[in-house]
Amino acid sequence: MTEAISPIDQLDEEMRRRKLHLKTQSVYRMWIKRLDEFAPGKLDSMNVEVVQEFLGHLTKRERLARQTVHQATHAAVFFLKRIRKLDVSRADFNLPNRSEAVNPILVHSPEDVRKLLAAIKSPKHHLLLALTYGAGLELKELLDLRIRDIDFQNRRIELRRKSHRVSRTAILPEYIAATLPGYIEQARPSTWLFEQKPGVPITAQVAQRAFHRAAALAGIDKSQSLRSLRYAYVVHMQMYGVPLGVIGKYLGLSASTIQKWLRIGKSQLDVDFSPLDRLLASQGEEEVDTTALANIVGELTDSDEREYFLEAISCYRIKAFRAAVVLAWQAAVRRIHLECFSHSLNVLNTALQKHDQNAREIKSIDDLGVIKETTLLNIARDLGIFDKNVKGILVECLGLRNKCGHPGKYSPGPSKIAAYLEDLITYVMQRQPVVG
Numbered sequence: 001m002t003e004a005i006s007p008i009d010q011l012d013e014e015m016r017r018r019k020l021h022l023k024t025q026s027v028y029r030m031w032i033k034r035l036d037e038f039a040p041g042k043l044d045s046m047n048v049e050v051v052q053e054f055l056g057h058l059t060k061r062e063r064l065a066r067q068t069v070h071q072a073t074h075a076a077v078f079f080l081k082r083i084r085k086l087d088v089s090r091a092d093f094n095l096p097n098r099s100e101a102v103n104p105i106l107v108h109s110p111e112d113v114r115k116l117l118a119a120i121k122s123p124k125h126h127l128l129l130a131l132t133y134g135a136g137l138e139l140k141e142l143l144d145l146r147i148r149d150i151d152f153q154n155r156r157i158e159l160r161r162k163s164h165r166v167s168r169t170a171i172l173p174e175y176i177a178a179t180l181p182g183y184i185e186q187a188r189p190s191t192w193l194f195e196q197k198p199g200v201p202i203t204a205q206v207a208q209r210a211f212h213r214a215a216a217l218a219g220i221d222k223s224q225s226l227r228s229l230r231y232a233y234v235v236h237m238q239m240y241g242v243p244l245g246v247i248g249k250y251l252g253l254s255a256s257t258i259q260k261w262l263r264i265g266k267s268q269l270d271v272d273f274s275p276l277d278r279l280l281a282s283q284g285e286e287e288v289d290t291t292a293l294a295n296i297v298g299e300l301t302d303s304d305e306r307e308y309f310l311e312a313i314s315c316y317r318i319k320a321f322r323a324a325v326v327l328a329w330q331a332a333v334r335r336i337h338l339e340c341f342s343h344s345l346n347v348l349n350t351a352l353q354k355h356d357q358n359a360r361e362i363k364s365i366d367d368l369g370v371i372k373e374t375t376l377l378n379i380a381r382d383l384g385i386f387d388k389n390v391k392g393i394l395v396e397c398l399g400l401r402n403k404c405g406h407p408g409k410y411s412p413g414p415s416k417i418a419a420y421l422e423d424l425i426t427y428v429m430q431r432q433p434v435v436g
Contacts, residue, residue, distance in 0.1 A: 007043035007083060008032060014082045031075035046084055048092050051076045055093060070095060108232040109314075110239075110275075112220050116229075119217035123183050125210035127176065128194055132226060134173035134276030136233035136251050139208075139226055143201050145193040147184065152177055168252045173274035236275040239315060239323035293418065296425050305331055305429060312421065321417045322404035328421055329401040332394075332428040336376060339385045341365045351382045373398055390427045397423055 005013075011032055015025045036043050038054045058064045058072055073090055080086045108116070113133055120126045132142055141159045149158040155177055157170040192201035211226040230251075237247050293313050300306040312327035340348060345362060352359050352371070355378045362368060368376065377398065381391045400420055403410045412420075 007046075007079075008036070010083050011079060015078075018082075027071065028075040028078055031072045032079050034072070035076060035079075043079075046080065047086070048080070048088055051080065052093055055095065066095075107235045108220070108228060110236060112218070113229070113232055113236075115218035115220060116211075116214045120210065120214040122210070124187060124194060125214070127180065127183055128207060128210055129214060129226075129229065130173070130276060131176055133229040133233055134176055134274045135170040136230050136237075136247075137170070138230065139204055142194070142207060142226075143192075143204060146191055147189060147193055150180065150193070152181075168250070170250075171274045173276040175274075175276055233275060239320065239327060240275060293421055293425075296422065300425070300429055305335060308334075309421075309425065309429065316414070316417055316421065319414070321412050321414065322410075324417055325401050325404040325412070325420060328424050329397065332397075332424045333373065333376070335428050336380055336385065337365055337368045340368060340376070340380055340383060343383055347383070348379070351379045354382065355379060386427060393423055393427055 008029065011029065012025070015028060020028070032043070035046070035051065035054050038057060039046070039050050042050060054076070055069055055073060058069050064072075070090075073093055073095060076093075077088055077090055080088045117126060117130055117133075120129060128142065131137065131145075132139075135157055137145075137159070144160060145157070149160065150172065151158065152172070155172040155174070157172050159168050159170055187195075189195045190198045192199075194202045194207075196202045196206060208226055211229070234244070234247055234251070238244055293316070294310070297306055297309045297313060300309065308331040309328060312324045312331070315321070315324035315327060349362055352362060352375070355375045356371070359371065359375070360367070371379075374395070377391055377394055380386060381388065386394070397420055400412065400416070404412065
């Protein structure tokens with residue numbers, strides 16, 4: 001009696017027969033084994049529906065990159081066509097495209113960054129991590145940094161491309177300006193700020209190992225790579241009230257890259273501080289009581305919105321009041337967008353034209369992100385999402401958000417922020433969430 005050939009063995013035989021590259025064979029075999037683990041014992045009866053569930057799992061649960069999911073799709077299509085003899089193609093599957101927000105990045109909280117910086121004992125590696133975060137550096141910008149690029153007098157760092165021309169100027173954090181001279185005197189680097197031997201800069205591997213060692217010592221499970229400190233820089237600057245469009249321009253990001261983080265209008269503001277100084281300045285400050293606010297937030301039914309507001313409350317607790325205002329407003333606007341988009345596009349666009357005749361037609365919920373927030377509140381009022389009195393309250397909230405969202409000396413007190421958070425929760429977040 002002839003023993004039945006397993007689907008994996010059939011796959012190997014078919015790939016060899018078609019003379020696929022050895023690396024392609026290895027990748028296809030790996031993905032089909034992953035598919036078998038996802039749906040045990042179903043390879044013999046595998047179909048499009050099960051594969052689609054598998055691809056959805058990779059996208060939404062494992063949060064794999066778009067290119068990786070497409071690679072898995074190629075392997076599955078080959079298996080279904082050549083082994084299962086099904087008439088299928090990649091067009092039969094719903095795959096993530098470039099515009100979808102499939103983002104595997106888990107950004108470090110300010111407390112995570114504190115732990116990282118405190119965990120590493122080497123002065124060189126401590127400064128390396130602190131500077132990466134404090135100036136929002138790319139890995140290559142860090143490795144190419146020369147001693148002459150540090151301007152202590154004007155607190156600036158000149159970052160260069162391969163042509164040695166200055167590509168952008170970064171803020172030199174006060175903390176780095178105070179500690180860097182001692183490191184230079186002790187380490188005596190000759191050319192590069194961080195050298196493995198005289199005249200030779202450290203490698204990317206050395207920098208990454210320093211980060212992972214610090215992450216392990218700090219007990220941070222969600223650490224990814226040194227680049228995660230750059231993402232933390234972006235998010236924390238937002239928390240401190242700097243609009244994302246300004247941060248992106250400061251970091252030299254393209255418009256398309258900025259759009260991946262958030263759709264935002266133009267701004268004439270500039271960046272004049274580092275989140276490292278704000279983070280260290282807030283360390284050890286007395287916390288304020290947030291029990292009442294946390295109890296209110298705990299009643300929110302939407303888990304994402306609840307977590308967003310809990311983050312705002314964390315900022316409020318450490319007296320990062322402006323950050324709390326900005327975070328809470330972003331969550332509230334997200335809810336208003338959902339409420340508005342639950343109406344028909346015809347009704348929504350009619351309301352928009354009433355308040356802004358030059359606005360472009362709304363076709364997707366993302367289009368609401370480019371509408372002025374005062375206009376958004378007027379539209380929501382016309383659609384019956386809230387009444388005139390509530391709109392007035394939210395206009396006042398928007399005014400506070402605008403004051404806190406721009407660098408300046410304005411500093412609201414804790415009672416004002418508590419009232420602001422309660423208003424947003426009561427009049428926006430505690431409404432019944434839109435279904436679908």
